[in-house]
C-alpha cells in the first residue's frame with residue numbers, strides 16, 4: 416500500500432499548528448498538504464494567506480474534502496467534539512491533545528473500531544520523542560516492567576533553573592511565563608496533571624491498561640521551595656517530576672509525582688525543557704529516549720510523522736490492550752490490575768503537622784524541624800494520597816524517594 420495523497424483539514428494554528436505548517440513545508444517526499452485551517456479568533460493576525468482560514472468547523476467537517484483531520488487546539492472538550500465528528504464521518508485523525516485523549520479514551524477507542532478509522536497521537540506524550548509507536552510496535556512482545564519519565568517540559572525547566580541558579584519557585588515560574596515556557600495558568604503543568612495524562616496514554620500502549628485520569632494520583636511542584644532543592648542537592652540528588660507506570664508482581668502502579676533522582680539515573684542529566692522516557696523490559700533491559708518534550712517544531716515533527724504513517728494506512732494495533740481485553744472484556748476492569756495499597760517512601764515538607772492528618776503514615780525515618788522549614792521522610796500508604804488529591808489549598812510538597 417502506501418504513498419496515499421493526503422489532504423489535511425487542520426484545527427488550530429497556534430504553537431503546534433504553525434510548527435506543523437513549517438515542518439511540512441520542509442519535508443521532502445510526503446504527499447500531504449494543508450488545505451484548510453479552522454481557528455477561533457477572527458481578529459488575530461496570521462502569518463499565512465487568509466484564504467486558508469475558516470472560523471466554522473463545518474467548513475472542514477462537512478465538506479468531505481479532507482482525508483485526514485489534524486486536531487491541534489487548546490480546548491479538550493471542543494477538541495473531543497471535533498475528533499468524534501471526524502471519526503464518525505470515517506476520516507482518520509491525528510491529535511496531540513493528551514488531556515482530551517486521556518479523559519475520553521474509552522469512547523475514542525470504541526469510535527476507532529466502530530468506524531474503522533485511525534486515531535494516532537505521537538505528539539501527545541514526550542513531544543518529539545517517538546515513544547507511543549515504539550511501545551506499540553517495537554516493544555509489542557517485550558515483557559515490559561516499567562515506563563517512566565520526565566514528561567513535562569515546564570516542570571523540568573523550572574526545577575533545573577531553581578537548582579542551577581539557586582532561585583525560588585515563584586521567581587522562576589514568573590520568568591518561565593515571560594519566556595513562553597509556562598502558561599499564564601500553569602496549574603495543569605506544575606501540579607502534575609499534564610504528566611498524568613501522558614502517563615495514562617503510555618500505560619495503555621505499554622501495558623494495555625486504561626485508567627480514568629482520576630484513578631491516577633498526581634501531585635507536582637506547585638508547592639516546592641528552594642529548601643527542597645537544597646535537601647536534594649546536599650545528598651547529590653535532583654528533584655525530577657516523573658510519570659511512573661510499573662509492574663510490581665502481577666499488579667501495576669501508576670502515578671505522577673516529583674522524585675529524588677540520583678546520578679546513576681539517566682534522568683538526572685535531563686535538564687531544562689528536555690523530556691526523557693525510560694523503558695525497562697525483561698530482555699531489552701533499560702533504554703532511555705531523550706528529546707525536546709514540547710515546542711512548535713519538535714511537536715510539529717511528531718505530528719508530521721503521524722501524518723506520514725497515515726500514508727501507509729497505519730493504525731495503532733492496541734496489541735497489549737486487546738490481549739488484556741481477552742482476560743477482562745470490559746475496558747474499565749483494567750483498574751482491577753492496579754495496586755493502590757502499598758507503602759511509598761516520601762519526603763514531605765509541611766508547615767503545620769496537622770497538614771499530615773490526611774495521610775496514613777506507616778513509619779517515619781527522618782524528621783526535621785526548624786523555624787523556617789519542617790519535613791519528614793516516611794513510608795506512607797499510597798492510597799491515602801488520594802485524600803489530598805487535586806486540592807489547590809493543600810500546601811504540602813511531596814517527593815518520592
Ligand SMILES: NC(=O)c1ccc[n+]([C@@H]2O[C@H](COP(=O)([O-])OP(=O)(O)OC[C@H]3O[C@@H](n4cnc5c(N)ncnc54)[C@H](OP(=O)(O)O)[C@@H]3O)[C@@H](O)[C@H]2O)c1
Pocket residue numbers: 426427428429430431432453454455456457459487488489490493511512513514538539542708709710711714
Ligand atoms: N505547545 C506545545 O509544545 C505542545 C506539545 C505537545 C502537545 N501540545 C498539545 O497540542 C495542542 C495545541 O497546543 P498549542 O500549544 O499549539 O496551543 P495554542 O498555541 O494555544 O493554539 C491553540 C490554537 O487552537 C485554536 N483554537 C482554540 N479553540 C478552537 C476551536 N474551538 N476551533 C478551532 N480552533 C480553535 C486557536 O485559535 P486562535 O489562533 O484563533 O486563537 C489556536 O490557533 C494542545 O492540545 C496541547 O496540549 C502542545
